[in-house]
Every structure is written in structure tokens, then in C-alpha cells.
Amino acid sequence: MSEPLLTVKNLSxxxxxxxxxxxxxxxVSWSVSRGETLAILGESGSGKSVSANAVxxxxxxxxxxIVSGEILYEGEDLLRVxxxxxxxxxxxxxxxxxxxxxxxxxxxYTVGWQIMEMMTAHGRPSDLARTxxxxxxxxxxxxxxxxAMRKYPHQFSGGQRQRLMxxxxxxxxxxxxxxxxxxxxxxxxxxxxVLALLKELQAETGMALVLITHDLxxxxxxxxxxxxxxxxxxxxxxxxxxxxxxxxxxxxxKLIAAAPGKGEIRQLDGAxxxxxxxxxxxxxxxxxxxxxxxxxxxxxxQSLAVVGESGSGKSxxxxxxxxxEQADSGQALWKGRDLIAMNAxxxxxxxxxxxxxxxxxxxxxxxxxxxxxxxxxxxxIHKLMPDKSKRRARVLELLEQxxxxxxxxxxYPHQFSGGQRQRIAIARALALEPELIIxxxxxxxxxxxxxxxxxxxxxGLRQRLGISFLFIAHDLxxxRDFADTVIVMKAGEIVExxxxxxxxxxxxxxxxxRLLAANLDPDxxxxxxxxxxxxxx
Amino acid sequence: xxxMIGQRAIASLLSLLGLMVLxxxxxxxxxxxxVLFLPIDxxxxxxxxxxxxxxxxxxxxxxxxxxxWDLLHLDxxxxxxxxxxxxxxxxxxxxxxxxxxxxxxSLVVVAAIVLGSLAAFNxxxxxxxxxxxxxxxxxxxxxxxxxxxxxxxxxxxxxWLPTSGVGTPWHWILPVAVLFxxxxxxxxxVVRGSMLSALAAPYVKTARAxxxxxxxxxxxxxxxxxxxxVITVIGDQAxxxxxxxxxxxxxxxxxxxxxLMIDSILQxxxxxxxxxxxxxxxxxxxxxxxxDIAYGLLDPRxxx
Numbered sequence: 056m057s058e059p060l061l062t063v064k065n066l067s068x069x070x071x072x073x074x075x076x077x078x079x080x081x082x083v084s085w086s087v088s089r090g091e092t093l094a095i096l097g098e099s100g101s102g103k104s105v106s107a108n109a110v111x112x113x114x115x116x117x118x119x120x121i122v123s124g125e126i127l128y129e130g131e132d133l134l135r136v137x138x139x140x141x142x143x144x145x146x147x148x149x150x151x152x153x154x155x156x157x158x159x160x161x162x163x164y165t166v167g168w169q170i171m172e173m174m175t176a177h178g179r180p181s182d183l184a185r186t187x188x189x190x191x192x193x194x195x196x197x198x199x200x201x202x203a204m205r206k207y208p209h210q211f212s213g214g215q216r217q218r219l220m221x222x223x224x225x226x227x228x229x230x231x232x233x234x235x236x237x238x239x240x241x242x243x244x245x246x247x248x249v250l251a252l253l254k255e256l257q258a259e260t261g262m263a264l265v266l267i268t269h270d271l272x273x274x275x276x277x278x279x280x281x282x283x284x285x286x287x288x289x290x291x292x293x294x295x296x297x298x299x300x301x302x303x304x305x306x307x308x309k310l311i312a313a314a315p316g317k318g319e320i321r322q323l324d325g326a327x328x329x330x331x332x333x334x335x336x337x338x339x340x341x342x343x344x345x346x347x348x349x350x351x352x353x354x355x356x357q358s359l360a361v362v363g364e365s366g367s368g369k370s371x372x373x374x375x376x377x378x379x380e381q382a383d384s385g386q387a388l389w390k391g392r393d394l395i396a397m398n399a400x401x402x403x404x405x406x407x408x409x410x411x412x413x414x415x416x417x418x419x420x421x422x423x424x425x426x427x428x429x430x431x432x433x434x435x436i437h438k439l440m441p442d443k444s445k446r447r448a449r450v451l452e453l454l455e456q457x458x459x460x461x462x463x464x465x466x467y468p469h470q471f472s473g474g475q476r477q478r479i480a481i482a483r484a485l486a487l488e489p490e491l492i493i494x495x496x497x498x499x500x501x502x503x504x505x506x507x508x509x510x511x512x513x514x515g516l517r518q519r520l521g522i523s524f525l526f527i528a529h530d531l532x533x534x535r536d537f538a539d540t541v542i543v544m545k546a547g548e549i550v551e552x553x554x555x556x557x558x559x560x561x562x563x564x565x566x567x568x569r570l571l572a573a574n575l576d577p578d579x580x581x582x583x584x585x586x587x588x589x590x591x592x
Numbered sequence: 593x594x595x596m597i598g599q600r601a602i603a604s605l606l607s608l609l610g611l612m613v614l615x616x617x618x619x620x621x622x623x624x625x626x627v628l629f630l631p632i633d634x635x636x637x638x639x640x641x642x643x644x645x646x647x648x649x650x651x652x653x654x655x656x657x658x659x660x661w662d663l664l665h666l667d668x669x670x671x672x673x674x675x676x677x678x679x680x681x682x683x684x685x686x687x688x689x690x691x692x693x694x695x696x697x698s699l700v701v702v703a704a705i706v707l708g709s710l711a712a713f714n715x716x717x718x719x720x721x722x723x724x725x726x727x728x729x730x731x732x733x734x735x736x737x738x739x740x741x742x743x744x745x746x747x748x749x750x751x752w753l754p755t756s757g758v759g760t761p762w763h764w765i766l767p768v769a770v771l772f773x774x775x776x777x778x779x780x781x782v783v784r785g786s787m788l789s790a791l792a793a794p795y796v797k798t799a800r801a802x803x804x805x806x807x808x809x810x811x812x813x814x815x816x817x818x819x820x821x822v823i824t825v826i827g828d829q830a831x832x833x834x835x836x837x838x839x840x841x842x843x844x845x846x847x848x849x850x851x852l853m854i855d856s857i858l859q860x861x862x863x864x865x866x867x868x869x870x871x872x873x874x875x876x877x878x879x880x881x882x883x884d885i886a887y888g889l890l891d892p893r894x895x896x
Binding site for chain 2: 113142147150151159160161172176210223
């Protein structure tokens, strides 16, 4: 192997916070060579971004403190060069792109100005910067570069914004590109396009690519080598294939085992009685049609998944059925009674039977209420459990049911991890003994290993209590593991529906096929075979 | 953008109309002007004459019609004390208040933005603490007290500056300086807070990863974003100044709108008070529209 371009050696970084010192990374070492793609894989809090931020001098000191280590680039230790020298390297030799391109582009300047600034900030003349910016905007695949230059970030889609970030990063032909979760916020089909673009550009320029991700699929698709991080330490290093097929460390094994979409597909029980039937639901916001003639049926004890990309109308569908939004037309029959036309008193009763779990438990749980208050609140609203002395026992029982312990009842949401918070949200829904739980991307924000646990919990509730689930998700692996039937939505319409096995094994609609094809498999060999099929087919 | 400004202008005109109605009825509610204005031993005949002269004997609705008609012509009647058109007196006073407000606010804006931004960039450091202390003192010190102390020190003690009146540029220094302190203290705190959150924004991280130097990082990337909440406060403070700085103008004998309003109220010169209220209101409405335009210019998301 060639001489490494960038080497991180024994890096340890502490964060000094009000609650004490956190060892963010300890003795982390990795290196990347020209033309190579290194993935740094880890879950949230693993410290996977810290070393890359140290490379870019983006750690705020304080609270961060670099305790030891060196970062070698062209014979110099980047941790010891002057501020000015480091600044001059940033962007020019080592460039970086980020997860959320909308937040990471300045909202008040034109995209053209921001891309050109990459060169002007390093003393290049602006006419040269302009020519190069136009060339790169065209290269990353945006139509009409001249017009794009004059627009502002909010006028582009998420995928286009990430392409613009990439164009900006490549202005000065850097030796190394660091990409921090570059596709996490994007839809699967867009993710596939952006990863393909990064690969092409790497082949053209020979730059080294350091990709920080939590997604095994992304690693399988793009990485040559992978560094697995857990709790601030590197637990395993190797080629992407070796690590996937023969993981050495227990954590890596657990991570790979938790990757969704590999279990048996459930067989549909056709005999269950009908619980919910939506007929021809329509909803528009001004000129924008969010739902167009959407119909679905859901039987007792079954789970129906609604999949689709952002803006396809999946959340609007859930909100319309629950009447958080008023449908323009159509019916939603809950045990034969139409929710859309129901009066407020009957609706309240039905709302007890239909509960919702949202994507982000940090926001859906009131931070000023204790876990006990959060779970018991619904009983006040619905005038249940009048005997307050029994409430506490029931809350403790519910906590146990979702895998938390009794002493958690008097704590507050911020004292829990993301996965635990989602369990609290599920316990809150269960408190009202619902017959249907609507999960709106309920596991999307969770780490893979936590995701698997929450899915197992939901599935247990389905089997033991006979609860039905309307499960909105964009992650096809999770859907494959959990759903009995699947609805595929695109632009407010259902393009395909059927039992999970049919959708995954024999998709009919062109769009479903594209979605499945763009969904990344965690196995590098499977991804390589798909790529080969694409290029040769 | 043009549409938004148009809507704001229409909304402003409606509130102006509302203000006209309110002022008319409130002034009728304070009692019979003939009783209020004429000496206490005036005969009924004199009162009748007074009412006829000012149209106060007409039905209320007709009085209101005349009142609106006159307002539309910017005709507020004669000043009851000075026997000149009220509007002329008000505009004369405004010609003093406007430059005072403009000069002071320009200084406030420039000083608060530069010092607040640098303090935010250097958060927790010596400079940040110094600015915080100065602004806290400035925002909380009562202006009448500062004005008197300033006169005692700089005019009576050191003899550097005149105590009151207008005429030379020297006369402006103390009023501007005293008026400057409070808004500066407030605005610099808002700038600092707003810049702190803007500096933590992801796009600043991008700029640092691009290798942008510190000064453009603060004054190009962050400031324009940080300015949005600041503009609201600046507008609020400027509106207070357009109302006339009653206390400061009185202490320094500065012939502005604030002093005129107080004098006219004490003298029951209702026409001048009315004219002053309407002119001030128009000035504040114009300024609010300017602020909306400034928002649009700073933030393309509002513009589109």
C-alpha cells in the first residue's frame, strides 16, 4: 500500500462539561492514502466525528481539550501548526462536507458566492473562481449552472444542496475530502446518486475520502477500509469485506447482527377482522396535493407499513386518519364509524383507541414533566383510572413492559438516551390501551442496535396484546422485518400495495423497484454485485 | 417583496385611520373644550362663540367628518397659543428631533454592532466582560440623572460644553451622548446574544472548514444572520426616539417634538398636540416599513 496521506496517531480528546470530563475519543489512530476511501463507522456518541473535526481544527477549545496524539499531513503535525497555517490548509488541501447541507450553507448569501468564496478566501481572483464554480456545478449534475449561482440555499432540494456542498469542497482540488454523514438526511434514491457522484469524483481526482457514517449500507457501498468506533475507542479496523464477513470484536458482531432486513418475512394472516378502512382520502394545501385518493385497510393485530420518500404524503396520511388534519374528502372508517365526519365527543373516545408515537422523542415528550406524569396524563384527559392510588402501580407495570425499570418513573426525559425516550413514548401510548398505534418514523432517529430492540418491543406488543400498527418509515429494512402489508406512496398517491413478501420479492411498479434498488445492503459483496449489474446491464 | 411591503403599507394606513378615530373620540371624552380652554369666569355667550368658531356646536358625526377632511389636508387648525398653523409648529420641532434621532441611532447601531460582535467572538474574555458591564450600566442608568450629572461635570465643572439650547455643533454633543447610552446598552446586549447563536450555526463551521479568515467570518458570514433579531430592537428604540426624548429635550432646552408635546399638553394647545401625534405616528409607520424593507434586504428567505 502507498504511503498514507493523512495519519491520525493516538489521538485523545476530552470534553470538559458542567457535569464533568467526558473522554470523547481515546487513543484513536487511523490513516488514509491517496485514492482510498476510509469509513469511520459508529453510533451516536461513539466519537466518530471528533477526530475528523480535530483534523479540520473545528473543535472548540474549551470545552474540548486535545490531551495527546498527533495528526500528520505532509510531514507536519496539524495539532501543532499555527492557527493561520491551519486555516490556509482548510478547504485548500483538506475539505469537508456535512450531514445537513441546508444548515451548513449560509442562508443569506447566494450559492454562487459561497462556492466562489472557497477560492477567494484563499487569495484566488474571483473571475477564476467563477469559471471553476460554473464548471463544478455542471459537473455535480445541476441544470443551468448560471441560474444556480444566483439562487439561495433554500431554493434547492436536499440532494441538490449536498451536490452544491460537494462542488464547493472540490473548488481547490483538495487532497482529502472528509464527509460527515453526507447522505443521512437524504432519501434513499438521492443517497445512492450522491454516493455514486462522490465515487466518480474520487476516481477523477484521486483524492482520499474519509466518510463518517452510522450506516453499514453506506460502508458496503463506498468504503475500501473501515474503522469501527464504540464509546470513543476504535474496536476494529480492516477492509470493508473482512469486517462485515468476519467481525472480530463483539461490538461489531452485534452491530452487524442488528442491521435490519435480514430476517424471515412474515406471512400474512388473512382471517383477522377489519379495524381501519380509509376510502379515497384527499388533502391539498393550496395548490399542493398531499393526498390523492388514498385508500387502505388494516386488520386487527396486523402491521401496515407506509413507505415513500420525503414529501410523498405518508405523514399527512397518518395525521388525516387521526384527524389532526381535516381531509378535503374521503372517509376513514374506524370499526365501521367514519372518523372524518365524527363529532368531537365520539372522536375523543376513538382517539383513545388510536395512539401515536412520533419520530423524535426529544421533542414529543414535554421536558418539564416526569416520566410518571407523561404516562399518566392521558388518564386525566380520558377520565380513566379514577382511583389515583392504582395509577402508580400501573405506570410501573407499563415501564416494565417497555423494558424500563420502576425507578425511572420519577426522572425527566433529558436523563434518558434516545432509545429509552422512545420507550417512554411507547409506554405513554400503551397507557390508554389502544387498539392501533401509529408510528411516524418512530425508529428512524435511533441507532441501529437500539432500533432493533424497539422493533422487537413493538412486535411483542403486537403479538401479546393484539395491537395493530400503522408504521410509517423510509427505511425498507425495518419495514421488511416488521410489516405484514406494505403501501408504497409517491407524490400523494399509492403506487403499489401488497403483502410484504410480494413487495420485496416481486415489486411491480417502476418506483418500488427503484426504491428497492437504491436501498443499500450492509453486505459489501451484495453492493458490489449490484453495481456490477448496473454497469454491465 | 414588493407585495409584502404593499401589504404592510396598507396595514399601516389602517392603523393610522384607527389612531385618527381614537384621538378624536378621546379628545371629546376629556370634557367640553370650551370649558377647559376658556377662563373659569367666561360667560355662556363667550363659550357659545368659542364653540361656533371651532365647529364644536355641530353634530358629532359632522365634526368627525370635518376632522377627517382636515387631517387629509394636513390641516390641524391654528395653535391656540401661538396663533400659527399647528402643523408648522410641529414640523419645525420635528426638524430638530429628526436629526437628533438619526445621529444618535446611527452611532448606537455602529457602536453596538462592532462591540457586540467582537464581544460575542471573544465570549467569556476580558473584552466581552467589559462590554457586558458597560452595557448593563448603560441600559439601567436613568437618563434624567445622567443628563444632570453630565451638565454638572462637562458644562459647569469643566466648562467644555454649553448647558442647554441649540446653535453650535457643541450644543448637540451632550444630548446625543445622553440619548445614546440607554439604547446602546440594550442593542449591544441583543447583538452579542444574537451573534453568539449565529456563531454556533452550522454554516459558520462550514466557513471555518473552508479556511475563511476571522474578520470575514464575523462580519460577513455571521453578522448578516445575527442582524435579524437586532433590527427589531433597533426599530423599537428608534421609534421611541421619533416620539421625542421628552426628558432629555426638556433638560437640555432642545426645541424638539418631545418638549413641544409636553409644553402643548400643559398649555391645553389641543391642535398642536393632535398635529404632533399624527406626525409622529406617520414617522413611526414610515420607519416600520423601512424596517420591513431592511429585513427583506438582509434575508432572502423573506424576499422570496
